[in-house]
Amino acid sequence: xxxxxxxxxxxxxxxxxxxxxxxxxxxxxxxxxxxxxxxxxxxxxxxxxxxxxxxxxxxxxxxxxxxxxxxxxxxxxxxxxxxxxxxxxxxxxxxxxxxxxxxxxxxxxxxxxxxxxxxxxxxxxxxxxxxxxxxxxxxxxxxxxxxxxxxxxxxxxxxxxx
Numbered sequence: 001x002x003x004x005x006x007x008x009x010x011x012x013x014x015x016x017x018x019x020x021x022x023x024x025x026x027x028x029x030x031x032x033x034x035x036x037x038x039x040x041x042x043x044x045x046x047x048x049x050x051x052x053x054x055x056x057x058x059x060x061x062x063x064x065x066x067x068x069x070x071x072x073x074x075x076x077x078x079x080x081x082x083x084x085x086x087x088x089x090x091x092x093x094x095x096x097x098x099x100x101x102x103x104x105x106x107x108x109x110x111x112x113x114x115x116x117x118x119x120x121x122x123x124x125x126x127x128x129x130x131x132x133x134x135x136x137x138x139x140x141x142x143x144x145x146x147x148x149x150x151x152x153x154x155x156x157x158x159x160x161x162x
Contacts, residue, residue, distance in 0.1 A: 007071065009064045012116075013105035015040055018066035019058055020098030029089045030097060033118040035108075039063055070098065092125060092142045100145060103152035 009015075012035065019040045023030055031043040031053050039059040046052055058066070093100045104127075108116055112131055119126040125140040140148075 009060075009067055010105075010109070011060055011063075012113075013102070013109050014067045015058075015060065015063040016101040016105035016108070016116075017098055018063040018070060020096065020101035021066050021070040022058060023097040027089060029120075030118070031120055033101075033116075035116040090120070092120075092123065092140075092145050094146070095149060099149055099152065103148050106152065107148075 015035070019033065019042060022028075023042070023044075028047075029045040031045050032041075033043075034041040036057075039057055040063065041055060041057050044054045044056070046054065090097070104116075104118075107113075108129065111129075113129045114131045115129060115135065117128040119128075123142065125145065126137060127140055128135065128137045130136050138144075
């Protein structure tokens with residue numbers, strides 16, 4: 001059994017990362033993301049200008065499978081432990097949704113958020129998060145996303161973000 005098989009799926013952190021993996025590998029652009037009891041609801045921009053937004057629920061079973069795919073791809077990468085290059089159709093997330101949602105999942109776990117929602121509006125991302133009674137809403141600009149990613153990249157290999 002490999003290390004990939006031995007890892008334990010964490011619904012919030014790994015679920016968010018898996019949702020990012022889904023978005024990156026399917027070349028889809030996010031309109032909104034909502035963490036729910038059954039998994040993560042994604043609303044996606046249409047593939048063409050005449051289409052309408054699509055909504056889908058990625059259940060925890062779906063997310064667990066996507067997370068395992070992502071882990072296997074990283075382990076099999078030419079340089080083990082180094083993420084594969086991805087393309088994202090969303091310029092605010094320069095290294096892809098997976099990297100950002102991984103960092104956001106770590107923050108959510110560290111802060112004990114029981115609710116999390118992302119909404120893309122123009123060039124910004126609105127993050128609504130927090131525990132019951134302590135919810136906050138933050139507008140994330142491209143600069144904010146870059147700072148979150150840089151912190152996560154510096155922390156890699158050092159354990160949970162603190």
